[in-house]
Amino acid sequence: MCAYEQNIVIDLELNPTPRKVGRGLRFEIIEIGAVKLDAQGNAKGEFSCLVKPQYSRFVRKNIIALTGIKTCDVSQAPMLEEAIASLARWIGDASSRIVAWSKNDQRQIKRECAHKSIEVPPQLRRWLDLQAVYPRVMNVGNGRQMKLSTAADWYGAELDQSSAHRALYDAKVTSELLRQLLTGAYQQQKVALDSAMANSAESGPRLSASLGDACAGLAALKQQLLAQGAAA
Numbered sequence: 001m002c003a004y005e006q007n008i009v010i011d012l013e014l015n016p017t018p019r020k021v022g023r024g025l026r027f028e029i030i031e032i033g034a035v036k037l038d039a040q041g042n043a044k045g046e047f048s049c050l051v052k053p054q055y056s057r058f059v060r061k062n063i064i065a066l067t068g069i070k071t072c073d074v075s076q077a078p079m080l081e082e083a084i085a086s087l088a089r090w091i092g093d094a095s096s097r098i099v100a101w102s103k104n105d106q107r108q109i110k111r112e113c114a115h116k117s118i119e120v121p122p123q124l125r126r127w128l129d130l131q132a133v134y135p136r137v138m139n140v141g142n143g144r145q146m147k148l149s150t151a152a153d154w155y156g157a158e159l160d161q162s163s164a165h166r167a168l169y170d171a172k173v174t175s176e177l178l179r180q181l182l183t184g185a186y187q188q189q190k191v192a193l194d195s196a197m198a199n200s201a202e203s204g205p206r207l208s209a210s211l212g213d214a215c216a217g218l219a220a221l222k223q224q225l226l227a228q229g230a231a232a
Contacts, residue, residue: 004039004095005039005094005096006036006037006038006039006044006091006094006095006097007036007037007038007097007098007099007128007178008034008036008037008091008096008097008099008123009035009036009099009100009172009174009175009178010032010033010034010099010100011032011034011100011101011105011168011170011174012032012033012104012105012108012109012167013029013069013166013167014027014028014029014030014108015027015030015053015059015063016028016063017055018055024111025111027112028051028053028056028080028112029053029080029083029108029109030051030053030059030063030069031049031051031069031074031166031167032048032049032051032083032087032167033046033047033048033049033166033167033169033170033172034046034047034048034090034091034168034171035171035172035174036090036091037179037182040182041178041179041183043175043179045090046171046172047086047087047090047168048168049078049083049086049087050069050073051074051078051079051083052074052075052076052077052078052079053074054079058071059071059074066165067165067166069166080112080113080116081116081118084109084113084118084120084124085121087123087124088121088123091124096123096126097126097127097128098123098124098127098128099128099174099175099178100127100128100129100130100131101129101130101151101170102131102145103129103132106129130174130177130178131145131146131148131151132145134146134151134177134181137181137186138154138186148170148173148174151177152173152176152177155176155177155180
């Protein structure tokens with residue numbers, strides 16, 4: 001699946017801009033999280049950086065509730081230009097592909113850098129939208145786009161809700177899904193999914209929504225299958 005030396009899995013947390021900024025920039029990046037995987041899917045490092053917004057004096061209450069990131073956390077953080085430069089240095093000069101869950105992060109970086117006259121580093125110019133790939137490869141959700149939490153449930157990962165919606169944590173979850181594709185381990189998981197769908201009275205041959213929605217979470221089902229295998 002990968003002709004690159006490394007994959008950089010990125011996630012961003014955003015804060016709305018004031019109305020006076022206009023339609024050109026609706027959000028600003030307030031946190032960057034990233035995980036580095038080599039071509040074989042091995043984790044080679046992590047990156048985490050809070051970012052001080054240029055136009056917003058405060059982190060919105062709904063963003064604080066969602067992420068836990070407060071105004072005081074970003075008030076002394078580097079501005080976006082410095083944060084992006086630090087990220088590029090961390091990525092290094094190896095042949096790299098940026099991987100994110102949806103195209104939103106790529107669009108945000110491109111839009112915000114253009115708005116703030118920041119040159120996008122060459123390390124951030126080759127992207128893969130895993131959200132578009134994963135449902136098709138796993139034959140889940142009828143190939144439709146799904147939330148990261150839903151995809152993780154398909155895989156059988158138990159999410160820590162207290163850490164969700166922090167950039168590095170979400171990047172780690174995404175990197176685990178990518179790792180399964182890079183190593184080929186997804187094939188075994190796909191067999192389990194097909195078996196679960198075939199045995200589910202609610203599902204039929206293909207589900208229109210996530211198995212987690214229909215079967216109270218694949219994480220629990222995965223544990224059940226593992227227990228059955230151990231007892232056999």
